Amino acid sequence: MKMLTLAATGAALASIGLSASAQAQSAQERLDTRYDRALAAGYKALFLCSGIANAERNGTARTPESIHAWELTGIQAPLDDIVRDMPYEIVRRPTGQVAHVQVEWAEDMPDRVAAYYGEDTGCSVLPIGAPEGVSNPELPIEIEAINKAGEDSAFPDGGKVKKRFSETIATAFSTDTYGEGVRSTAAVVLKDGKLIEQRYAEGFGPDTPQRTWSVAKSIAATFVGAAVQSGEFTVDDLVGLNYWRSGGSGDARNAITIDHALRMATGRYSDTPGNRTDPLYWGGTTVDERAANWPVIAKPGTVYRYANNDTLMAVKAVDSWLSFYPPHEFFEKLGMDHTVAETDIRGNYVLSSQVWSTARDLAKLGQLYLNDGMWNGERLLPENWREYVSDPSGPQPEGTQWGYGAGWWTFRRPDGNAFEGIPDDAFAARGNRGQYVVVVPSRNVVIVRRGEDMVGTRFDIAKFTRDVLAAID
Incomplete structure (x- = not known):
């Protein structure tokens, strides 16, 4: 060959x-x-x-x-x-x-x-x-045969919606209204915990998973929240890099906390915008080999730098918790049965990008935050975790109207909200190629948009969110 x-x-x-x-x-x-x-x-x-x-x-x-x-x-x-x-x-x-x-x-x-x-x-x-x-096809993986296809009953039907609302969703698939050349694959909208709209491109459906890309970072922040809820961790805990010490703290990396990592504020060097992790994602290196050893060039907590490696360090900090309560068990509690968190070859979860999920499963993630961390009577996230992740209190990205909280993007910055028509409390998970989960607590709405947008195109999620909210009224 x-x-x-x-x-x-x-x-x-x-x-x-x-x-x-x-x-x-x-x-x-x-x-x-x-x-x-x-x-x-x-x-x-x-x-x-x-x-x-x-x-x-x-x-x-x-x-x-x-x-x-x-x-x-x-x-x-x-x-x-x-x-x-x-x-x-x-x-x-x-x-x-x-x-x-x-x-x-x-x-x-x-x-x-x-x-x-x-x-x-x-x-x-x-x-x-x-x-x-290295992968022996003669040895079957010992898992039960499953069939997860079919309608998901987790969300009750929201009933009929206004024609204008349905037309708004359809516009995301049929025109360039939200970006020239964008390619939508799925859209789901929840209102008051009810499914009021879902739409899919040809070849995709409710059970079709796609890579979440950086929406996984918001999933990672959710797992950190669950670990904090367990009482075993706080966001002020050190991430535990445990580098050289002499007398005092020694290596500056030893001062990095979970909060710094979630807020992209570890102060570590990044060699490319976004701290591209191609050797990990496509080269087959591991989280330990690639993500942990970047030097600090700014005091932790003082500089924002979007970096995949920071999220990976936040996850490593709660690795002992994840070893007992792995992601698939958390997904099962939420009914996110179509979601898989993938790992490197050493079993480290690549939760900066490598999760496969459906639009409806991601809507459940958003609903968990609307519920302030409660699900089926059980508290899965700490009280006010929603406010914590959506608070742009740390150093902020430059050149954008978006703010950044702790693993989630915000529609407001410390100096105010530049997105007309979108409430101040709205926040979002965002991923490459047009993956979005928008949570609007004051309107009790979750909006999910999935896509496979090509390099050079961008879906205008703010305009889509504004139009969806206006059409629901």
């Missing part, structure tokens, strides 16, 4: 048909090109594995063609020019269950592999160079 080698010599480059300009690349450029191919293959393997296996877990289906058209189109450069043409193989167990997906990327290296480890933790991408046979 091997098709390509990226050798270091000009002769080898010529043998695979590369141009003279490609042959003239510097050694670093050749290494970067090779690395990009390895990342693209990992990206493709993980999306095919997670997209197909998690859908089948829920009793529905996704095809490779659908994932190529939606999740693998319009992604970041330079992977977008590479990823769709890479040969792949979906390896299944005798039961029909996905075992792993492997993707070719170089003649002289094993295929990139993403393996499915079961319904509770989904798929994990293996390190570059891992042998293709």
Whole structure:
């Protein structure tokens, strides 16, 4: 199946048909090109594995063609020019269950592999160079056969809604009203705990999971809240990096608290905007290898810097709690039966991005916050946790009207709300490619929008929220 080698010599480059300009690349450029191919293959393997296996877990289906058209189109450069043409193989167990997906990327290296480890933790991408046979398709995963398809009774039907409201939701799918070229896949609206609207793109439905991207950060903040509710942690606890000490605190990283990490204010260095974590997401490194060791360049609590690694450290801080109360048990309490928190190969939850969920499940997350942390008579989050996560009290992002709380974005900043028509208490989970969960406590409304928006396009969630709220009246 091997098709390509990226050798270091000009002769080898010529043998695979590369141009003279490609042959003239510097050694670093050749290494970067090779690395990009390895990342693209990992990206493709993980999306095919997670997209197909998690859908089948829920009793529905996704095809490779659908994932190529939606999740693998319009992604970041330079992977977008590479990823769709890479040969792949979906390896299944005798039961029909996905075992792993492997993707070719170089003649002289094993295929990139993403393996499915079961319904509770989904798929994990293996390190570059891992042998293709590491996932044994002859060994079935011992989980019960499940069928989670069908109507979810967690939310009562909200009954008939105004025509204008339904037209507002439809507009998000059929026009460029909320952003030129955006691609909506799902929208769900709750009012007073009742489902009053849901709509899906062709090929998607109530049981179809998508990657949440950074909406997972708000899920991570929710797990931290549950750990705090247990009485074992407070947000003022140190994240526990436990670096060098001499006399006093020694290494400045030892002063970072859970609150600093949730508020993106650890003061640690980030090498790229957003602290891109491609080596973790697509390269197969682990949270411990990649996220923990960045140096501090500002006093913790004084500078905002959006960073995936900060969320990952907040999660690591409560890792001992998660080991006894894993995410799938929390999801079960909320009836989020179609949601999977995936891990790296060492079992660390990648809760900065790698959760697969449905629009309706995410609506339940929002409803938990409308309920001030109560669910079916049980307190899952501390009293006023909603106010804590939606309070933009720490250092704030620059160049935006949005504020940032503790793992959730806010429609207001410390100096006020710039979003006309949206209440001050509204807050939101936001993720790449157009994932949004908007919670509006004063209106008792949750709005979920899922998408696969391509790089260079952006869904205007503020306008959509404003229009939905106005149409409900």
